[in-house]
Amino acid sequence: MSSTDQKYLVGAEVWTGTGQRLKKGVIVLEGGRIAQVGEDIPVPAGAEVADLGGCLVTPGLIDAHVHMGTYNEGFPENMQDANDMVEPVLPQLRILDALYPGDTSFSDALSGGVTCVQSLPGSGNVIGDQGMVVKTKPDIVERMAVLPCSAMKAALGENPVRVYNAKGKLPNTRMGNAWLMRDALVRARNYGAKRDAAAKKGEPFDRDLGMEALLSVLDGTMPFRVHCHRLDDIQTAVRISEEFGLRYTIEHCTEGHLVAPWLAEKKVFAAVGPTLSSKPKIELRNKSWDTPVTLWRAGVHFCIITDHPVIPIEHQIVCASLAVKAGLPPDEALRAVTLYAAEHLGLEKRMGSIEPGKDADLAVWDGDPLDARTHVVKTFIDGAEVYSR
Template structure:
């Protein structure tokens, strides 16, 4: 059992607790009280009035697949042999020794969703991990966190550029509809065979699609431009699928529509140059418009597009651009946890949740601040 004492706790659930005592045991938060009693025998860490926050969450990265310092690693994130590859799983391509994981912990990031890239219309399944350990299977929180999909320039350029279908935005949509339709047909045939007691040959890609059809996990759709965002919504509505919007760069142009549709958006990477046409209106104004419209969003780095250790810097830049600090912190914690459908475990400091905590040298949205201690499942990760 461990206890953090004398902390200014930004709970993200019930305001700020001064002189807080956080008790942790068996990887979970046991209690949080102002001036609380430390259980007998607990290891005590006096943080001397420093700020403690929940661990930050990056809901869209490619860490471990696009490895730091490996030439050509960007290509490793896409199984660029077909426009539709639902059988691909991000978990199978992760190198846990990638320094990106350590960089994340040292920046106060204790959870991330790793996704395949956006070269394919259907790219494969994502995985949610905590960035600690040398065996991927022990890092996993959720092995199938959603089916990655993509619209817009990337699949057009990657697939059409090789003389393959699709080569237009119309083709993107048609390809996505066919892939989803094929999955529904597969499910119907499988159910029919099971009822008749007949042999049925399993298809791994279609099996990966079944949790999407059942509503267990969402589609996670790469879409920057407003029309691509609307196409993503249109297609998922047609098939009755849950979904998240990944990037949502022009979300500010249709913020009221996104609010009406009750979407969840992962916005970023915003602090980069405008490398293609569909991101020419990229900027922090997207976050301001989504906040005004009541659209929930989290902030992402798309690591290594932005190095994952700069996630807190992105939040600080958003605040400089006019976003209020509370919303910026929510975008790194409770909203990111909700985006990953893990709000019952992560994103706030409450009894029963995972003991993923960060002790800061100063204000976490001051770029001069750094984590002086990080706990993942109650275990300290940095030298104090």
């Protein structure tokens, strides 16, 4: 492409997310991606230039666990679409079929520098449904999608017990949660064996969309994201995932600081949060900003999440700054909402840092992003300016 097809962002300090801080950085955008980044990049005559002098540029923030587009802002509880709580195992459902691009949280995300999120179902079911990863610029859902079916959501702990105890059905206990999870995975494995046997014989076989979705979990194609706060639930999530050889993550990991070395040994990926909220349930009684700090010291891979709408999406950077206040190094806190979140989603080759070839998703700040007085002045998604203060 010619230089006229490129855009040059100049004059700002650039935090690349890879260990570099470029005092007078130049970022070249081309075709929705980052073409170059450095300090001594010449700007051709006639090129489109945006002078960001006095600002700091970071990768666009990534929140790996939200409920945007399903728990919609300003909608009553009975009009929310994140949970079908009629059966405790519903792997056939997809957030793709429920996401509402008109949710005002998407524009709020842009004002907070958040360019990509994973929208997941709620935690009312032991196995809920399939989440999706989207860019936060409102659009046709398929055009927002990065991963249309990004993961299978599961849940242990209080939520499924509370929901189904009131309905007089399993689960009534944590044992019930674990059994239902195992049973669903065993049934999926048996379904796959029967389907394959029928295919070999050339016999017809009735499809089961839920079982087929779980087969994607069993073969490692789709990660298993398990909601668990309490120590015992975290251990159960690891136990069952290892039994079935699943690719899994721990979502929330509230008491993870109590077993941080063990989690490091297990090479667990954890999404930590929402920490900037109250403790309305028993399983949240040990919630602390020490959790991300302790996980970092133990070498556990983690990212910081808002669980929007529990914490409004535009305040994800505030969560990172409070982790710094608790002792997390600033660069680690920024990676926890950029590169580490991308790694949590398996998207680190595409986003999470400012490097050539990656999506041109950027947040431009008028000061230190970890200072609560700082504003996002511009947000870019795929090289296009989608927010300006």
